[in-house]
Amino acid sequence: MSSHDDDRRHDDARASEPQDGQGEDKKPSPLKNPRVKWTLIILGLLAVVLFIVWLVHHLLVGRYLQETNDAYLQADSVAVAPRVNGYVTQVFVQDHAWVKAGQPLLQIDDRTYRAQLEQAQAAVAVRQADIVAAQAGVDGYRAQLAQSRTQVTSAAAQLKFANAEVARFAPLAASGADTHEHQEQLHQQRDQAKAQYDAARAQVTGADSQIAAGEAQLEQAQAGLKQAQANVDQAQVAMEDTHLKAAIAGRLGDKTVQVGQFLSAGARTMTIVPVDALYLTANFKETQVGLMREGQPVEIKVDALSGVTLRGHVESLSPGTGSQFALLPPENATGNFTKVVQRVPVRIRVDAGAEARKVLVPGMSVTATVDTRSAKDAKDRTQDEADRADAQDRDKP
Template identity: 75%
Template sequence: MSDKPPRHDADPEQTTEDEKADSEQKPSPLKNPKVRWTLIILGVVVLIGLLAWLVYHLLVGRYLQDTNNAYLQADAVAVAPRINGYVTEVLVQDNQWVKAGEPLLRIDPRTYRATLDQAEAVIAVREADIAAAQANVQGQGASLQQARTQNTAAAASLAFAKAEVARFAPLAASGADTHEHIESLRHDLQRAQAQFDAAQAQISGAQSQIEASTAQLEQAQAGLKQAQADADQARVAFEDTELTARIDGRIGNKTVQVGQFVSAGTRTMTVVPVASLYLSANFKETQVGLMRPGQPAEIKVDALPGTTLHGTVESISPGTGAQFALLPPQNATGNFTKVVQRVPVRIRVDAGEEARKVLVPGMSVEVTVDTRNARDARERTEQEAEERAAK
C-alpha cells in the first residue's frame, strides 16, 4: 500500500483545457432529431396560438368591453307616513317578502276617525241647508206667481176704471150726469192705479226674494262641496293610518317599533323590489364608443362563482358620473391632469328564480358587453368625419 500523498498542486490552466476538451467531445442537443422536432412543433403551436389570438382579437375580442366597476341595484321604495301619530301595530319583519297592497304598519286612528265623523256631520248639515234653500226658492216662486196674478187683476181693474171715467166725464161736463158720480169714478180709478202699482211692487219684491233665495241655495251648495272636500281629506288621513306596500319586494332597513311616535315623512322601512334588479356598470369613456341599447352582456356575480348570467343593455347615462356628483370637478382651475371618466350604463339582468334568491342590491359583479353589432358605426363615423373635412 502506497503512503504517497495525493497531489494538490495540479495546474489550473491544464484543468480548464481538459474541461473544454470534454465539452467539445459532447454532442449539441440541437443535433438530436427528437429535440429539434420538439422545438419546431412547439414553435408552430405557439405561432398558431398567436395567430388564433390575433384573429379572435380582430374579429371578437376588441369588441368585448368589460369592467368590474359594476353593482346590482334596485329602485327601492321608502315607506314613510303622511300623518303624525303613535304606531300601534307593525305587521312585518326584517327581510320579509310582501306583496303590493299588503299592510305594513298601523298608526293610532282615533283622532282621524273623529275628524272624519265631524266632516261627515258637516256634510249632513250642508245637505239640510240645501234642502231648506230649495224649498225657499220654490216658495218664492209661488209668491211671484201670485203677485203676477194680482198684477193682472189690478191691470184689468185699472183699465175698466179708466174707461168709466172716459165715458162719464163728457156727460158730467154737459150736466147729463152728476158730479158726485164722476168723482166716485175718479176715486175708483185712483184706487185701481194704486192697486196696480202695489202689484208691480210685489212682483219686484218676489223676484228679489227669488234671487236672494237662489244665492242662499248656491252658497249652501258651495258649503256642501267644501264639506265634502274636507271629508275626503279626513278620509284620506284616516286611510293613511294604515301603511301598505306599494310594490312587491322584501322589507329592509326597518327602524319602526310599536309605540314609537312617527312624523310625516319619517322613514320607517324600505321595500326592495328584488325581482326588478338591474345592473349599473361604470365603463370607461374609451369603452362606450360602440355601446348601444339592446346589446347582449355576460354577468359574473361574486356571490355565484362559476355561474354566468346574461343581460341586455337598456340605456346609457346622458353624462359621466362626475357631472352628476354633488361637487362636480372644475377642470378649469389649478393644474390639470387628465383622468379617464366613467359613464354609467344600465343593464337588465336576466336571471332565474333560484339566482334571484341570492341576488341583492349592492353586490359586486363583472360584466362584459358584446358591441359587435355596432362595429359598422365606427366606419360610418369616420366616413362622416372625412366628408365634413372635405367640405
C-alpha cells in the same frame, strides 16, 4: 532507496495523471437528440398556432369586448313612510320578508282620524239640510212671484175698467146729465185701482228680489256642501293613511319600526327593494363606450356567484360622465390641467332567473363585459359623416 529515485517516482505519477479537460469524454448536445428536437419543434408550432388563434379571435371578437369591474347591482327602492302622525298599533311584516303590492305593512292608531271623519260627515249632513231649506225657500218665493203677477193682471184689469168708466161718464158730467158726486166717485175708484196696480207690481219686484236672494243662499249652501265633502274626502284619506300598504312588490330592508313607536309624517319605517327589477350600473371608461349601443348583449359575473355567468343587455347610457353630475363638478378652465380618463355610467338590464335572484341584492360587485360587435361599423359611418360635412363646408362660397 535514494531520494533521487523518489523524485522520479513522483514525476512519473504526475505525468500519468490526465490534464484538465483531457481524457474525459465530452457530453453530447441535447439538441442532437431527435426526441428533444421534435418536441421543441412541436411546441413551437403549437405556440404559433395558439398565437394565430388568439390573434384571429382578438381581431374578430376580443377587441369588441369591453370589460369593467367598476359595476354594482342597484334597484329603485321605495321608502315606506306615513303621511300622518300617530302611534304604531300593529306591524304585520318581519325583517327581510317578501311582500306583494298592496300588502298591509303596519297600522297607526286611527281613533283621532276616525273622529275627524265622522265630524266631517256630520257637517255634510248639515250642508245637505241647508240645501233642502234653501231650495224650499226659493220654491216659496217663486210661488209668491206667480201670485203677485196674478194680482198685477187683476189690478191692471180693474184699472182699465176704472179708466173706461171715467172716460164714459165724463161727457155726461160735462153736459149736466150726470152728477158731480158720481164723477168724483168714479175718479176715486180709478185712483184706488191705480194704487192696487202699483202695489201688485211692487210685490212682483219684491218677489223677484226674494228669489234672487234665495238662489244665492242655495248656491252658498251648495258650495258649503262641496267644502264639507272635500273635508270628508280629506279625513277619509287621513284615515286610510293610518293603514300603510306596500306600493310595490319586493323584499323588506332597513326596518326600524316597532309597536308603540310614535311616528311623524315622513319618517322612514322600512324600505322595499324590488329584487325582480334589479339592474346594473357599470362605469366604463370613456375610451370604451365608442361602440356601445342600447340592446347590446352583456356577460355578467357576480362576485357572490363564483363561476356563474349571467346575461343581460344594455338599456341606456348616461347623458354625461359621472363627474358632470357630482356635487362639485371639476373646473378645468383654471389652474394646471391634468387629463383624467372619465367614466360613463351605463345601465344594464339583468336577465337572471328566480334562483339567482334569491342571492342578488343591490350593492353587490359585478364584472360586466359588453359585446359591441353590432356597432363595429359605427366608426366608419361617423368618419364618412364627418368627411361629407367637411366637403360641404369646402363647397360653400
